[in-house]
Amino acid sequence: MSAAxxxxxxxxxxxxxxxxxxxxxxxxxxxIVLILLQQxxxxxxxxxxxxxxxxxxxxxxxxxxxxxxxxxxxATSGLALALxxxxxxAVAVLLAEQGHAKVRGVIGTGIELLAAIPSVVYGIWALYxxxxxxxxxxxxxxVDRLGFIGFLSGPPRQTSLLTASLVLAVMILPTLTAISRxxxxxxxxxxxxxxxxxxxxxxxxxxxxxxxxxxxxxFGATILGLGRALGETIAVTMVIGNRYEIPHxxxxxxxxxxxxxxxxxxxxxxxxxxxALVELGLVLILVTLAVNVVALLLVxxxxxxxxx
Amino acid sequence: MSRxxxxxxxxxxxxxxxxxxxxxxxVPLGLVxxxxxxxxxxxxxxxxxxxxxxxxxxxxxAGVAHAIAGTAIMVGLASLMxxxxxxxxxxxxxxxxxxxxxxxxxxxxxxxxxxxSIAVGxxxxxxxxxPLHHFSGIAGSVALAILMLPIVIRTTEGAVSLIPGGLRESxxxxxxxxxxxxxxxxxPAASPGVITGALxxxxxxxxxxxxxxxxxxxxLIFRLDPTQPLAALPLFVYHNALTPYKSLQEQAWxxxxxxxxxxxxxxxxxxxxxxxxxxxxxxx
Numbered sequence: 001m002s003a004a005x006x007x008x009x010x011x012x013x014x015x016x017x018x019x020x021x022x023x024x025x026x027x028x029x030x031x032i033v034l035i036l037l038q039q040x041x042x043x044x045x046x047x048x049x050x051x052x053x054x055x056x057x058x059x060x061x062x063x064x065x066x067x068x069x070x071x072x073x074x075a076t077s078g079l080a081l082a083l084x085x086x087x088x089x090a091v092a093v094l095l096a097e098q099g100h101a102k103v104r105g106v107i108g109t110g111i112e113l114l115a116a117i118p119s120v121v122y123g124i125w126a127l128y129x130x131x132x133x134x135x136x137x138x139x140x141x142x143v144d145r146l147g148f149i150g151f152l153s154g155p156p157r158q159t160s161l162l163t164a165s166l167v168l169a170v171m172i173l174p175t176l177t178a179i180s181r182x183x184x185x186x187x188x189x190x191x192x193x194x195x196x197x198x199x200x201x202x203x204x205x206x207x208x209x210x211x212x213x214x215x216x217x218x219f220g221a222t223i224l225g226l227g228r229a230l231g232e233t234i235a236v237t238m239v240i241g242n243r244y245e246i247p248h249x250x251x252x253x254x255x256x257x258x259x260x261x262x263x264x265x266x267x268x269x270x271x272x273x274x275x276a277l278v279e280l281g282l283v284l285i286l287v288t289l290a291v292n293v294v295a296l297l298l299v300x301x302x303x304x305x306x307x308x
Numbered sequence: 309m310s311r312x313x314x315x316x317x318x319x320x321x322x323x324x325x326x327x328x329x330x331x332x333x334x335v336p337l338g339l340v341x342x343x344x345x346x347x348x349x350x351x352x353x354x355x356x357x358x359x360x361x362x363x364x365x366x367x368x369x370a371g372v373a374h375a376i377a378g379t380a381i382m383v384g385l386a387s388l389m390x391x392x393x394x395x396x397x398x399x400x401x402x403x404x405x406x407x408x409x410x411x412x413x414x415x416x417x418x419x420x421x422x423x424x425s426i427a428v429g430x431x432x433x434x435x436x437x438x439p440l441h442h443f444s445g446i447a448g449s450v451a452l453a454i455l456m457l458p459i460v461i462r463t464t465e466g467a468v469s470l471i472p473g474g475l476r477e478s479x480x481x482x483x484x485x486x487x488x489x490x491x492x493x494x495x496p497a498a499s500p501g502v503i504t505g506a507l508x509x510x511x512x513x514x515x516x517x518x519x520x521x522x523x524x525x526x527x528l529i530f531r532l533d534p535t536q537p538l539a540a541l542p543l544f545v546y547h548n549a550l551t552p553y554k555s556l557q558e559q560a561w562x563x564x565x566x567x568x569x570x571x572x573x574x575x576x577x578x579x580x581x582x583x584x585x586x587x588x589x590x591x592x
Contacts, residue, residue, distance in 0.1 A: 014487030018400035024393050025461055026416035028454050032423070032431045039434050090329035098323070107330060109579070114337050116575045118515025120542040121564045124549040125340050128347075128557075170336040177333070201319035224422065231424025233518035234546060258426045258518070265430070266522050278430055285427040292422040296415060 033289070036282045043275035051279060057244045057260075059268070064276035066283060071246045072254035073284070075161060076236060077229035079250065080168035085222055088176030092218075093206060095177070096184035097192075108181075115174035123238035126167040131158040131239055134166060139251050153249045159241035161254045167235050172225040179224060179299055183217025184210060186306040213306075220298030227291040231284060233258035257284040344565050351562025362528040365553045372563050374530040378445065378538035382524055383513045385449035385534060390456035391506050395495070397457075398464025398505075403476075403490055414465075417458035428454050429519030437523060445534035448524025452516060456509035463508065467501020468494055470589040500585035504578040511574040515567060517542035541567050 037044075043051065047064065054065020095108050139156030146152045187210050195205040211218070241253020242263060257280045268274040351357055360371030401410050432451035437443055471494050479489035495502065517540075520526070525537040526547065541563050548560035 012486055014485075014490065015400070015404050018396045018404065021393050022397035022400040022405075022410070022413050022461070024397060025413055025420055025458055028457065029416050029420055029423070032427065032454075035431050035434045036427065039430070087329045087333050090326045091333050094326050094330050098326070107334065110334050110337055113572055113575060116511060116515075116571055117337075117340060118517070118542055118567050118571060120515070120517045120545045120549075121340065121344060121568055123517075124545055124560055124564050125343055127549060129339065129343050173333055173336075201315050203319035203322040204315065207322075227422045231422070231426070233424065233426040234542075238546070238549065258424060261426050261430065262518060262521055265433075266525070278434075281424075281427045281430045284424055288422060288424055288427075289419060292419045293415070296418050 029289075033282075033285065036278055036285060040275050040279035040282045042271050043279040046272060047276075047279075051276070052283070055246065059270075059273045062270070062272045064272070064279075066257070066280055068244050068246045069255050069257045069260050069280055070283065072161065072240065073230055073256040073258070075247075075250075075254065076165045076168055076240065076256060077226055079162070079165035080172060080229045081222060081226055083165065083169040084173050084176055084225065088173050088221075088225070089180050089211075089218060091173075091177045092180035092184055093210075095181045097210075111174050111177050114170065115178075119171065119232060119235045122167055122171055123235040126163060126235055126239045127159075130167060131163050134158070134160075134163045138162070143251065151249050152251070154251060156251050157241065157253065159239050159253055160251045161240065161247055162250045164236045164240035164254070164256075165250075167239060168229045168232055171232060171235065172228045175228050176221050176225045179221035180214070180218050183214045183221065183299065183302050183306075186217070186303045187213045188306060214302065217299050217302030220295045220302065223291055223295035223298065227288045227295060230291065231258060231288050233262050237262045257281070341568070344561065344568050347558070347561040348563075348565025348568075351558050352565055357559075357562055361530040365555055370555070370559055372541065372544055372559065372566065374527065375539040375541045375544040375563060376566075377530060377532060378524065378527065379514055379540045379542075381532060381534055382445050382448040382452055382520070382538060382540060383510055385446065386452035386456055386513050387506070387510060389449065389453035390509060391460055394457050394460025394505070394509070395464050395502055397461045398466075398502075399468055399490055399495065401461065401465040402468035403486075403494065414462075417461045420454070420458040421462075424518075425451075425455055425516055426518040426521075429521060429523055432519065432523045442535075443523065443525035443537040445524055445536065445538035448520045448538060448540070449534065451519035451523050452513040455516060455519065456513050459509040459512060460505045463505025464498070464502050467498040467505065467585060470501065470585065471497050472589070497588070498585070500581045500588065504582040504585065507574050507578040507581070511571045511578075514574075515542055515571050517546050 043064065047054065051064065051066055052070065053067055055067040056063045056065050057068070091107070091111060095104050135156050135158045139160070139162065142152055143154035143156050147154050191209055191213060192205055195209045236256055237259035240256060240259055242255055242259060243253040244255050247254045261277050261281055265274065265277050268277055356369050357371045358376070359373050360369050361374035363370035397413070401413060428451050432447050436447035436450050475493055475497060476489055479493045480486070520540050520543050524540055524543065526543040527537045527539045531538060545560045545563045545567065548556040551557065
């Protein structure tokens with residue numbers, strides 16, 4: 001008998017083609033950073049590191065510093081996280097293990113729909129509903145009672161750092177909840193059973209066993225939420241008040257990196273002004289990239305460790 | 309009160325707090341929907357709202373046809389760019405490269421999902437608007453396509469991964485080349501999941517405002533030419549909401565209602581399609 005015909009493996013062109021296509025995503029990411037870097041070059045060359053610490057923003061004198069925008073971005077996002085995190089983790093605990101499956105399904109769907117609502121809809125809602133409410137029922141009473149504390153001093157205003165943080169808190173809630181729920185679900189059942197078998201109550205098990213086990217993943221979810229908050233543009237622009245200053249109080253108007261770009265980019269003329277705006281964008285994207293990569297790695301490593 | 313009674317009480321109390329916080333989390337959803345519907349309805353009940361375009365303040369009969377057309381064109385063009393690339397990329401990740409280098413593609417896609425859309429707008433400006441010296445619908449659709457791409461890639465990958473290996477093996481055993489197995493057996497079987505991804509990407513793109521501010525730019529007349537500046541529903545809401553005119557604000561709420569109905573509708577449909585996919589994959 002003759003030898004079996006040797007299998008000749010044709011080069012798999014389809015594989016090569018799809019591989020090239022799939023690399024479009026990383027390519028886009030790298031290209032975005034490179035193009036923004038190129039566009040920001042005049043401002044980068046002119047101001048160097050001083051751009052990050054300068055607080056002047058004056059197109060007339062071509063003097064640009066990013067500090068107030070960086071401050072506003074960090075402050076709104078930080079405040080939003082502080083408001084959203086306890087609620088998000090509570091919902092995640094509930095969705096992961098408590099209650100009737102149907103009820104959980106409805107709540108889960110509701111929270112996920114929050115993520116689908118366009119940010120401009122949050123913006124118009126924040127401008128006409130949330131901002132007046134905040135002024136009357138949150139800011140005014142707080143200023144009346146605690147106004148002597150620096151960062152709670154008045155006068156209260158509708159558009160403020162606080163209003164922007166409140167709308168951001170709502171907008172990052174789905175991210176926080178969905179990812180925390182997944183990492184809590186990934187905690188091995190045995191841990192819970194052992195804890196209950198030792199006589200721990202539901203709360204003791206959740207607080208001392210489940211949440212510590214899921215800690216790194218919840219931290220990752222928090223950072224992902226932070227990334228969302230840092231980059232959110234439209235809703236924030238509509239209610240933050242758009243003043244290029246480091247505010248003295250959370251009831252003062254402020255500005256964020258994204259809102260400065262949204263408001264000023266189409267009107268920027270000359271070389272340095274648009275370049276400075278793109279450099280704000282560059283700062284924003286580099287920070288969110290770093291934040292996202294760290295968060296994704298944290299969430300993934302937690303889930304992998306739990307599965308092992 | 310004994311220690312155990314106290315422990316049980318703490319447990320019950322904390323559970324109630326968790327239920328309360330969950331209720332609190334759903335409050336914004338209810339409020340946003342409530343106000344969008346009640347404030348948007350007065351504009352939407354006039355049929356001309358859907359077939360007329362911009363009218364100056366005070367002239368009755370204004371509508372958002374120009375914004376609907378602009379959104380449809382830009383999202384349509386973006387879909388033509390992002391969906392084929394995303395689907396093939398997703399097939400690659402699921403069929404050929406589950407570990408290895410593909411993890412970089414996966415990480416990049418996930419990072420791209422979280423990239424600030426305003427930065428993507430700046431990118432599209434530099435890439436399309438600046439060289440042509442001209443705001444255009446095409447520039448807007450490039451920005452939207454980049455935002456859609458990672459969603460399509462990751463959902464396609466997920467849907468294709470659900471298809472059991474038996475289908476693949478039977479195709480290959482019958483002598484089909486791999487590309488035909490992928491395109492003619494696996495993709496059709498995974499189509500509900502793939503469609504879900506495409507729908508979600510379309511929904512996301514339809515609601516984006518920030519990247520259109522300096523690409524599509526907006527426009528007041530009914531126009532179908534993507535080489536010109538185009539209006540979009542989110543841009544319309546953004547600009548009108550910030551004007552002091554009551555009638556324009558009312559139109560903004562109306563347009564917001566149209567957006568919400570569309571986006572939430574797409575989301576609910578895609579959810580339903582996806583559930584079918586999971587059931588279907590279980591039967592294969």
